[in-house]
Amino acid sequence: MLSSSILASIALNGTAFGSLLFVGAVDVRLFLSLIKTPNGAETIKTVFPLWWPYGRDLMAPCGFLGIIVNSLAYYQSSNAVWLVPATTHLITILWTVSVMGEDIKKLVAAKGAGLERITRSFCWAHFPRILFAGIGYGVSLASLHQ
Numbered sequence: 501m502l503s504s505s506i507l508a509s510i511a512l513n514g515t516a517f518g519s520l521l522f523v524g525a526v527d528v529r530l531f532l533s534l535i536k537t538p539n540g541a542e543t544i545k546t547v548f549p550l551w552w553p554y555g556r557d558l559m560a561p562c563g564f565l566g567i568i569v570n571s572l573a574y575y576q577s578s579n580a581v582w583l584v585p586a587t588t589h590l591i592t593i594l595w596t597v598s599v600m601g602e603d604i605k606k607l608v609a610a611k612g613a614g615l616e617r618i619t620r621s622f623c624w625a626h627f628p629r630i631l632f633a634g635i636g637y638g639v640s641l642a643s644l645h646q
Contacts, residue, residue, distance in 0.1 A: 505573040512566040517637040528623040545610035581643045588636030
C-alpha cells in the first residue's frame, strides 16, 4: 500500500506538470499570437498583470508543497528517487525567479520598451519548466513500478 506522502507527492508532481503543460500549450501560444496583432502589446499590457498573479498563486504553493511532500516521501520510504521530484520543484522555482523574474516584473508593470521582445522572452523561458516538472512527475510515476 502506498503511503499518504507518496500519494500526495504523485498528486502534486502531476498537478505541477499538468499546469505548466497547459500554460505552454495554451497561454504561451495565446501570448505569442497576441503580440503579432496590431493591438497585441496593449492587450498584453492589460491581460498579463491580471493573469500572472493567478498562476503564481497556484504554482508557488504547489512548488513549495512539492518539495516538502517529496522530501517527506523520501524520509518515510528511504527511497532516494523522491529527491528527484523534490529537486525539480526547487529548480522550477529558482528558474522562475532567476531567469524569468525580470520579464515578469516588466510584464506585470506593463512598462518598458520592447514589450514584444519581453513577451517572447517570457514565453520561451517557460518551456524548460515543463521539462523540469515532467521529469519530476515521470520519475514519481516510474517509482511505482519498483
